[in-house]
Amino acid sequence: MRCRLCGCEDLPSVIGFGKMPLANAFLSSPNEPEELFDLEVVFCPVCSLLQLAHTVPPEKLFSNYNYFSSVSQSMIHHVEDLADELIQDRHLNNHSLVTELASNDGYALKYFLEQGIEVLGIDPAKNVAQVARDKGVPTLVAFFDEAMSHQLPKSDVVMALNVLGHVPNPLDFALGIKNILKPDGVCVIEVPSARDMIDSVSPDQIYFEHIFYWSLSSLSYLFMKAGLTISRAEKIDIHGGGYRLYVTQMNPFAYDRPTNTLRQIENNMGVDQYPYYQCFATRVRDSLEKLLDLLKEIKSQGKQIVAYGAAAKGTQLLNYLGVGMETINYVVDATPTKINKYVPGCRIPVVSPDKFGRVDYCLLTARNWSGEIKSKHPDYGGRWIVPLPYPTIE
Ligand code: TMP
Numbered sequence: 001m002r003c004r005l006c007g008c009e010d011l012p013s014v015i016g017f018g019k020m021p022l023a024n025a026f027l028s029s030p031n032e033p034e035e036l037f038d039l040e041v042v043f044c045p046v047c048s049l050l051q052l053a054h055t056v057p058p059e060k061l062f063s064n065y066n067y068f069s070s071v072s073q074s075m076i077h078h079v080e081d082l083a084d085e086l087i088q089d090r091h092l093n094n095h096s097l098v099t100e101l102a103s104n105d106g107y108a109l110k111y112f113l114e115q116g117i118e119v120l121g122i123d124p125a126k127n128v129a130q131v132a133r134d135k136g137v138p139t140l141v142a143f144f145d146e147a148m149s150h151q152l153p154k155s156d157v158v159m160a161l162n163v164l165g166h167v168p169n170p171l172d173f174a175l176g177i178k179n180i181l182k183p184d185g186v187c188v189i190e191v192p193s194a195r196d197m198i199d200s201v202s203p204d205q206i207y208f209e210h211i212f213y214w215s216l217s218s219l220s221y222l223f224m225k226a227g228l229t230i231s232r233a234e235k236i237d238i239h240g241g242g243y244r245l246y247v248t249q250m251n252p253f254a255y256d257r258p259t260n261t262l263r264q265i266e267n268n269m270g271v272d273q274y275p276y277y278q279c280f281a282t283r284v285r286d287s288l289e290k291l292l293d294l295l296k297e298i299k300s301q302g303k304q305i306v307a308y309g310a311a312a313k314g315t316q317l318l319n320y321l322g323v324g325m326e327t328i329n330y331v332v333d334a335t336p337t338k339i340n341k342y343v344p345g346c347r348i349p350v351v352s353p354d355k356f357g358r359v360d361y362c363l364l365t366a367r368n369w370s371g372e373i374k375s376k377h378p379d380y381g382g383r384w385i386v387p388l389p390y391p392t393i394e
């Protein structure tokens with residue numbers, strides 16, 4: 001076991017969950033066999049990168065994917081705001097090229113396209129890429145890496161949202177970005193942060209697609225190694241909290257005070273040191289025990305519980321708790337490829353939002369979208385359970 005970024009061989013363990021299913025491998029029947037893998041998080045004391053101990057081959061995870069970004073309206077608003085900012089700040093026009101890595105169903109590039117800007121999407125999931133193409137978004141089906149970057153045109157803007165945690169070789173990925181970025185181009189990267197995951201006790205962020213949990217120190221190490229500069233960094237709230245980075249070709253003069261301040265805050269908290277991670281496992285155990293006790297208490301009163309959001313986070317949470325249909329009747333989700341399937345591991349059925357009837361309690365497994373979900377069900381008469389960091393009833 002070696003650090004995937006710096007090669008360090010001594011990686012102390014942060015938390016282990018034993019054998020777990022693949023969070024997005026929804027089952028067609030409750031009896032379908034499935035593969036389980038060891039889920040463990042380790043910390044690299046040299047480059048401070050938090051990462052999984054074991055990698056599942058990417059083809060198993062991404063070739064046929066069940067995640068469609070457009071299902072969450074809040075995600076669309078988020079990228080449209082970003083696109084407006086980039087179009088204005090970078091003076092993008094019909095001579096510009098925006099390339100998106102892990103472009104999913106074209107939810108972001110479609111917006112640039114509508115403004116007359118040339119776009120190129122790259123995504124490894126054939127089924128998801130086809131949805132993008134159907135919208136008119138040109139999309140290559142491929143895992144982006146340094147080797148393929150030589151075949152691609154240079155871009156004014158490269159976007160890589162929620163993908164840097166997923167690629168098994170982030171240095172190779174960053175070198176690819178360097179190759180496709182024009183000298184004055186910018187790459188916008190969004191990643192969930194290790195700091196948010198640890199501080200807000202979010203074990204549901206840990207699943208096999210998420211190989212890495214980045215901090216500003218590990219991000220700085222990565223981009224320095226790739227010959228790129230983080231010229232701006234800001235905190236964002238989407239997906240449970242993370243960073244948006246504006247990365248440019250190496251520029252020693254791109255001194256950015258806010259980025260340094262953010263990094264200083266992290267370092268003062270100790271995010272770049274192992275002790276910061278050491279009590280995470282105990283806090284997670286405590287939090288999950290409280291949630292399980294609450295669910296058992298509700299069931300002992302003869303009440304019904306369902307869950308909302310067959311998100312990867314939901315799969316993780318339900319499997320950590322070890323609950324099945326005896327506790328959660330069904331999981332609601334609007335994604336067509338998840339409906340009428342079964343959540344991996346716990347094998348709870350997934351139903352469409354129009355089946356979300358009056359129940360006593362609903363566990364918000366897609367808790368990051370709670371506002372949007374609640375607004376879609378103004379007539380729901382039951383109580384909501386927010387599972388983490390510690391369970392609360394609303
Ligand atoms: P995510 O947290 O990884 O984005 O996953 C959210 C899941 O929740 C995804 O499967 C889509 C689903 N979802 C709904 O079914 N309805 C909604 O209103 C929202 C916002 C998400």
